[in-house]
Amino acid sequence: MKNHVLRPLFAAMALVALILTARALMVPSDFGVHGKSFTYNFYRAGAVSDWKNFPVSYKGGGSCVECHDENAESLAASRHQIIQCENCHGPARNHPEDPETLTINRSRDLCLRCHADLPYPGSLRSELPAIDPGEHNPGEACVECHNPHNPNLEDME
Amino acid sequence: MKCSRRSFLKKGLGSAIAASLPLSSFKFLSPAEARAAVGDPAVRWGFLINTYKCTGCGFCVKACKKENKVPYDLPVTRTWVERYVVTRDGEAHIDSPAGGRDGYTDPKIEGKEIAAEEITKAFFVPKLCNQCQNPACVQVCPVGATFQTEDGVVLVDRTWCIGCGYCIMACPYGVRFFHPVYKVAEKCTFCYHRITKGMKSACVQACPFGARQIGDLKDPDDPVTRAILTQRVAVLKDEYGTKPQVFYIGLDENVR
Numbered sequence: 036m037k038n039h040v041l042r043p044l045f046a047a048m049a050l051v052a053l054i055l056t057a058r059a060l061m062v063p064s065d066f067g068v069h070g071k072s073f074t075y076n077f078y079r080a081g082a083v084s085d086w087k088n089f090p091v092s093y094k095g096g097g098s099c100v101e102c103h104d105e106n107a108e109s110l111a112a113s114r115h116q117i118i119q120c121e122n123c124h125g126p127a128r129n130h131p132e133d134p135e136t137l138t139i140n141r142s143r144d145l146c147l148r149c150h151a152d153l154p155y156p157g158s159l160r161s162e163l164p165a166i167d168p169g170e171h172n173p174g175e176a177c178v179e180c181h182n183p184h185n186p187n188l189e190d191m192e
Numbered sequence: 193m194k195c196s197r198r199s200f201l202k203k204g205l206g207s208a209i210a211a212s213l214p215l216s217s218f219k220f221l222s223p224a225e226a227r228a229a230v231g232d233p234a235v236r237w238g239f240l241i242n243t244y245k246c247t248g249c250g251f252c253v254k255a256c257k258k259e260n261k262v263p264y265d266l267p268v269t270r271t272w273v274e275r276y277v278v279t280r281d282g283e284a285h286i287d288s289p290a291g292g293r294d295g296y297t298d299p300k301i302e303g304k305e306i307a308a309e310e311i312t313k314a315f316f317v318p319k320l321c322n323q324c325q326n327p328a329c330v331q332v333c334p335v336g337a338t339f340q341t342e343d344g345v346v347l348v349d350r351t352w353c354i355g356c357g358y359c360i361m362a363c364p365y366g367v368r369f370f371h372p373v374y375k376v377a378e379k380c381t382f383c384y385h386r387i388t389k390g391m392k393s394a395c396v397q398a399c400p401f402g403a404r405q406i407g408d409l410k411d412p413d414d415p416v417t418r419a420i421l422t423q424r425v426a427v428l429k430d431e432y433g434t435k436p437q438v439f440y441i442g443l444d445e446n447v448r
Contacts, residue, residue, distance in 0.1 A: 078339035082349035089385035095397045117400040122251045148249040148295030155314035160247040
C-alpha cells in the first residue's frame with residue numbers, strides 16, 4: 036500500500052500511545068473503584084487518608100481542667116455547665132504551646148447569643164433565662180456583674 | 193435394620209466430629225459480628241437534628257468554620273442555622289444572617305419588626321451536608337474528584353478537583369460552595385478527621401443543647417440509630433431520591 040495512506044494511521048496510533056502513556060504517568064496508581072459502585076466510589080484512595088490527617092483544633096471535653104481547674108470546677112457546678120469552654124474562648128489547638136493563650140471575649144454579644152429575648156413558642160430558646168439587651172444595663176459588659184463561669188443568680192455578690 | 197460397615201464408619205465419624213464441637217460454636221451472632229464476618233463496612237455515619245432543642249446560638253457554625261479553616265469572614269460556610277418565624281397570617285419569615293455564625297440576638301428579621309403576639313411558631317433549623325446514599329453531586333463529577341467513602345461520607349479530593357462547579361449546581365440542598373482559597377469544591381465532611389478518631393464532629397461537640405448528634409446508623413444500639421428508629425423523623429427533599437442521611441425531629445412544612 037502507498038505510504039501516504041498509511042501515514043495518517045501511524046500518526047493516529049502514535050497519538051493514542053502518547054495519551055495512554057500520559058494517562059499512566061499522571062493518574063495515581065491508587066485511583067480506581069474502591070467500594071460498591073463505579074458511580075459513587077471511583078476515586079483516589081489517598082484522598083481518604085488526606086482528610087483523616089486534617090488537624091484537630093477543638094480539643095473539647097475535660098482537656099482544660101488539669102491547668103484551669105478553678106474555672107473548670109466552677110463552671111461544672113454552675114448553670115452554664117453545658118457550655119464548652121472553647122465556645123467562648125475559641126479552639127485550643129495546641130494551647131498552651133501554640134497559641135500560648137486563648138482569647139477572652141468580654142463582649143455583650145457573646146452572652147446575647149443565648150440570652151437576648153426571642154419570644155419563640157416551640158423552641159428551647161424561649162425557655163432560656165432572657166433579658167432585653169436594650170433595657171438590661173445597656174452599655175455595660177455582662178461580666179461586670181455576672182461571672183461567666185458561674186452565672187447563678189443566687190451566688191451573685 | 194441393615195447396617196453396612198461403610199455406613200457405620202461414616203455415621204460414627206460424623207457423630208465424633210459433632211461431639212467434639214464446643215457449644216459456643218452454635219451461639220447467635222450479633223448483627224455487628226455477622227457484618228464483620230461478611231466483610232461489609234462496619235460503620236455508616238448519620239446525623240440527627242432536634243429542631244426543638246436548637247436555640248440559634250450559632251456556636252456550631254463558629255466551631256465548624258474554625259475547625260475546618262473555612263475563611264471566617266467570607267460568606268461561605270459548611271453548615272448554617274436558619275430562623276423560621278411563622279405569623280398568624282400564615283406567612284413564614286426566614287433569615288440566616290452570616291449563616292447564623294454570630295447567633296440570633298435581634299428579634300427583627302431583615303429589618304422587619306414582628307410583634308410577639310403575631311408569632312404562632314418560631315424555631316431554628318441547622319443545615320449541613322446530608323451525606324446522601326445516592327449523592328447527586330458525586331454522580332455529576334467529570335473527573336472522579338468527589339466520592340463516597342465506605343462509611344458513607346462524601347468527600348472532595350482537593351488535589352484532583354478542577355473546580356468546574358457541576359457538583360455545586362447538582363446538590364439539591366445547596367451545601368456545596370467554591371473554596372475561595374483552594375479554588376476547589378468544598379463541603380461538610382461530618383469532620384471526617386474527628387469521627388475517624390472517635391471524636392464528635394466539631395458542631396456536635398460545640399452544641400450545648402444536644403440539638404446535633406452524630407452516630408453510626410449500622411449500630412442498632414447507637415443512640416442516634418435508636419432515636420431514628422423509634423421517633424418520628426423526617427429528611428429534607430425526600431422527593432429527589434437522594435436518600436439523605438441527616439434526620440430531623442420536628443421538621444416543618446415551611447422548611448425546604
